[in-house]
Amino acid sequence: MQTLPTFPPAVTVDDAGRMRFEGLLCSALAEQYGTPAYVYSAPAIRANYQAMDQALGRRLTSPYEIFYAYKGNSCPAVCKVLHNAGAGAEVVSLGELHQALLLGVPPRRIVFNNVVKTDEELDYAIRAGIGLIVIDSESELEAIERIAGRLGRVAAVAFRVRPFVRAGFHKHVSTGHEETKFGFSAEALEDVARRAAACRHVRVRGLHTHIGSQNCDPDKLLEAADVVFNLTRRFREGFGFPVDLVDLGGGMGIQNEDLMRVAFDFDALARGVEERLTAAFAPSARPAIYFEPNRILVADASILLGRVVSLKQDVGKRFVGVDIGYSTFVRCMLYGAFHDLRNVDDPCPDHPVPCEVIGPLCESGDVLGANLPLPEPKVGDVVALLDAGAYGYAQASHYNSRPRPVEVLVDGGKTFVVRHRETLADVLGRFEIPAHLQGGYAGA
Ligand SMILES: Cc1ncc(COP(=O)(O)O)c(C=O)c1O
Structure with a gap:
């Protein structure tokens, strides 16, 4: 299994073993702002x-x-x-x-x-x-x-x-x-x-x-x-x-x-x-x-919060499907970059299991980590990808027609939405169908 680095200064683990970002519970941030969410300190x-x-x-x-x-x-x-x-x-x-x-x-x-x-x-x-x-x-x-x-x-x-x-x-x-x-x-x-x-x-x-x-x-x-x-x-x-x-x-x-x-x-x-x-x-x-x-200046000052959406065990692997694809965060796919990823409710598990953490895009390369040590995963778990602040949101796209996530800034112990989560209207809002192509669906 992958050996994981230490946490950056903005990330701490409290006495109950839960991950906090600038003192705020990561699970509560995910609850409040939804996932995926970039959070900056x-x-x-x-x-x-x-x-x-x-x-x-x-x-x-x-x-x-x-x-x-x-x-x-x-x-x-x-x-x-x-x-x-x-x-x-x-x-x-x-x-x-x-x-x-x-x-x-x-x-x-x-x-x-x-x-x-x-x-x-x-x-x-x-x-x-x-x-x-x-x-x-x-x-x-x-x-x-x-x-x-x-x-x-x-x-x-x-x-x-x-x-x-x-x-x-x-x-x-x-x-x-x-x-x-x-x-x-x-x-x-x-x-x-x-x-x-x-x-x-x-x-x-x-x-x-x-x-x-x-x-x-x-x-x-x-x-x-x-x-x-x-x-x-x-x-x-x-x-x-x-x-x-x-x-x-x-x-x-x-x-x-x-x-x-x-x-x-x-x-x-x-x-x-x-x-x-x-x-x-x-x-x-x-x-x-x-x-x-x-x-x-910014890489280690951010986490990207996501959620486990699917689980599958096959070919000797535990596939953990999360809602962070490379339309949200492309560095792992584009450069083979390694980013630490933790379960926010148990970031330092006593009995980790090796997981292949995969994104939802229809691309075999949409994998965030092939052998990451996570606690036994469950659907609904909140995860945090660390060091997400540089070349994260900046390289996000609408690939697979997915809206870009919300960006939240933490300052003085308070949180501020600094860019709103996109909606499907942002993804689909600017197209036109030429008049001669409208109606007439042939497969009915
Ligand atoms: C001309 C130039 N300056 C500055 C930077 C910032 O680089 P970094 O984020 O690695 O500090 C880049 C990034 O590629 C660049 O191309």
Whole structure:
């Protein structure tokens, strides 16, 4: 059977052996809000942000900024908790950019990333005067020059660098190696920098890299920092660009290769960045350092509550069917990610039995765990999938025509619905049947 990791700080077990989230009984939360339900802890999110911020602040003498990467969890209330704590926003689409502005993030504290950006997105970003657009293709540079020129603006940009560093737990989240679609190699950057030097509506403020997600090794980020700091010098000396910032991306992990919980070593990261800055730049010439984390801030601050709906014993296995499918939570299916899952009324059973916990979708890959130790399961049991806060709801879909779940925030011991459970009207509400196809069912 799978060995299970420890619980994150927001999850506790009371004297009666029941699971609580921020002190609230998980079974009561499931009763009140139904299942599936994402539940987020505002105090845990704030604590994660402060831990990162303080560790960086203790070591870094250069200015640094943390931009919360919306892509992993763009629930507006979650974003607001982080903005109120001091984070800017890193956004990857028109929708996310619009949301950041709606939430009151000052434009200069928004970084717009993404490998492919449309003219519509660039036009919106330039009009809004956002702090940084991270360029990922030659044609994007041309589009920005054209659009900013038409608007009579100068756009602040960075170039995304592919530093040839491999990091991340799965090939789909490793984004800094030789073959990835992201960023420019050092060689390609020479040409694009020459083109940028001829642009009148572009100001090259920085270089950016993001090497992958769920990376627990600070040295990988430092390897990438070495490459980008060298290029920063080349950009300044060779092309005369100001380059006053370097964005080292996100990707800090919470789970090691043995699937155990780990605390990312921000102290080692900050110490390493500081040493490299000292070696590479005169004190007055140090760039500011940007970070764009998602997972490390929100992953362990959430549980996803579900309910056992069906049981079956066959081929020597106990199949436990729950109402969490990959339309609700796709990471186990998409990346083979491991997520701890417990029965909330008996989270640490004395006599666990191995269970294959399966979702309701018509897909053989819709399995949350093949060999999870649960107490003897019963229909109606409430389960909690842990560390659900990053890339959970954000990747939920309507697959199999299923509405997306409710999102609930716990703060100050109180609960708030921060996004309502969808209904079938949300799933089915926007279709049309052409007039000539209406009526006339042939199978009656
Ligand atoms: C460019 C960029 N920045 C930041 C992030 C956030 O990564 P993580 O959630 O691993 O911190 C991602 C995620 O893939 C990304 O692509």
